[in-house]
Amino acid sequence: MTGRYTNNIQAAILYEGGDAIYPSLHLNAFRAATLNNQLPLKVVQEDRHFVxxxxxxxxxxxxxxxxxPAxxxxxxxxxGSAVTTLLMPDARERVRRHTAHVLVEVHHGVMGGVTDNAEVAGFFSQIGxxxxGATLREFNMRVEILGEVCRHLxxxxxxxxxxxxxxxxxxxxxxxxxxxxxxQPSMLxxxxxxxxxxxxxxxxxxxxGLLTLGGADYIGREVYVAPAPIPWIDLYDAALAFMRVAILPNGYIVPDDETFGPENGDYSYRxxxxxxxxxxIGMREPSYALTLRFSRQHSYTTMEHETRTLISGGMRSVAAALEPDRAKRRELIADWEQKERTAKSVGNSLQLYRKGEGGSDEPSPASPPRFGGGFVRRTAVFGRKH
Known part of the structure; x- marks a missing residue:
């Protein structure tokens, strides 16, 4: 599993009035802090408003x-995002009122954001x-440093x-x-x-329901969570949990057509x-889809989850009951054992269930978005003029 690991990441800090910002001067404390954390930074170019x-x-x-203004x-x-309005009801007014801004960019390598282009990334892959910056560790570093620059400013x-x-x-x-x-990962x-x-x-x-924007930086694909009659923040927490399992040191992507949830059984997703x-929703790119099957907190269950049956007995006895062919039985056991090892590596376990009735828990297509604007995989980054 490989993430997208966007190389050039930016933050624009919007100001309503106030004094001018002098980056080289005002980030001296930031440079001292990074030096204390074993990350020496050298100023290679600067002027009055740029460093x-x-x-x-x-x-x-x-x-x-x-x-x-930007x-x-x-x-x-x-x-146009509902989350923006929910978290900051006056977002449009803040954008309208801002009079100045600081643009902060971080990246690895001399090519910067050029390497985020799919064709350029493909060329790198072709020549081996x-x-x-295409590792999770380096991506996390960029996120942390970008955030700390903003914090200091x-x-x-x-x-x-x-x-x-x-x-x-x-x-x-x-x-x-x-x-x-x-x-991280979080809403940041x-x-x-x-x-x-x-x-x-x-x-x-x-x-x-929801579709993540930014999840692919961690796990290579965005996560779609089908609509369900529970608070959206719980669906979002499940998407983050799915991603966190994948990026653990021994982590993994939950296999296709299997279920995902905590050990205590509080919820379950297909x-x-x-x-x-x-x-x-027609984004024309691969994705991971989660469909809620059960939520104890919200007293929600699907028929398929309600009628499923936990299969008792060891793997070999279960396989013998399900598969008469010896060779196929060995393949089935080997597959289960591998999945059990994978689950145990992150503190989980493997349970075998007989599928219930009532149809499969397929991710249903979404209604046309009614909570704001359409979906955008990536926004246009801020321009730069010197």
Whole structure:
């Protein structure tokens, strides 16, 4: 499993009035802090409103102050997201009012964001070279450093909002450090794009589903969670849990058509690995789909989950009862044993169930989004002029 590991990631810090920012001067404390953390940074280029710093492994940080508003069109996708409105009801006003901004960029290698282009990435693969910064460790480093640069600049002068372009999140300035202090992946790097589902009899909660934006940076594909009549934040937490299992040191992607949930059985999701042609909302790219089957907290269950049966007995006796052919039986046992080893490597276990009645838990296509704008895989990054 390999993530997308976006190389050039940016944050735009929006200011409403206030004093000018002088990046080289105002980031002296940041450079001292990174030196204490064994990450020496050298200033290789600077002027009044710009600084370029370089660190080990061709790591680069560019910070530029612009005494003018950013291009309003860049914010259109995130302003169309329901999550942006839920977390910051006055988001549009904050964007409209800002008068200046700082653009912070971090990347590995001299080519920067060029390596994020699919054709360029394919060329690196063809010649047997790894893209600069194309590991989870280096991606996490970029996220951490980008966040810390923003944190230091917010100490210099409070900001109205921060636009984190890697996942198109727009975050209120006063809330940014709380986002930054969460373990990753979180909403700082994985944006839940919400859409409406059809009402479910007996439930007051309006069903919502979501598609992640930024999940592919960790696990190579975005995660689609089918609409269900439970709070959307619980669906989002399940998507993050699915990703965290995958990025553990011995982690793994839950196999296709198997179930996923905590050991205590509080919830269960059916996992599907969908091709580009199968994408539930037509994004034309491979995805992982989760469909809720059971939630103890919300008293929700599907017929298939309700009627399933736990198979007792050891693997060999179960295989003997299910498969008369000896060779196929050996293959079945080997497959189960491998899955058990994989699950145990991250502290989980393998349980065998006989599938229930009532049809499969296939991810259902979504209704047309009713919670805001359409889905965008990547936003246009901020431009740079010197």
């Amino acid at each position: 370029l710093m370089m660190g080990p492994g061709e790591f680069r940080i560019l910070v530029t102050y612009f005494p003018r 291009d309003a069109a860049v914010f259109a996708p995130t302003l 070279m790894q893209r600069p 917010l100490k210099v002068q409070p900001a109205s909002a921060i636009h984190w372009t890697q996942n198109n999140m727009l975050i209120a300035g006063e809330q940014f450090t709380a986002f930054l202090d969460q373990p 790097t994985v944006h839940p794009k919400l859409f409406a589902g059809e009402p479910v009899p007996g439930f007051n909660e309006t069903p919502a 996992v599907r690995h969908l091709s580009a042609e199968q994408h539930p």
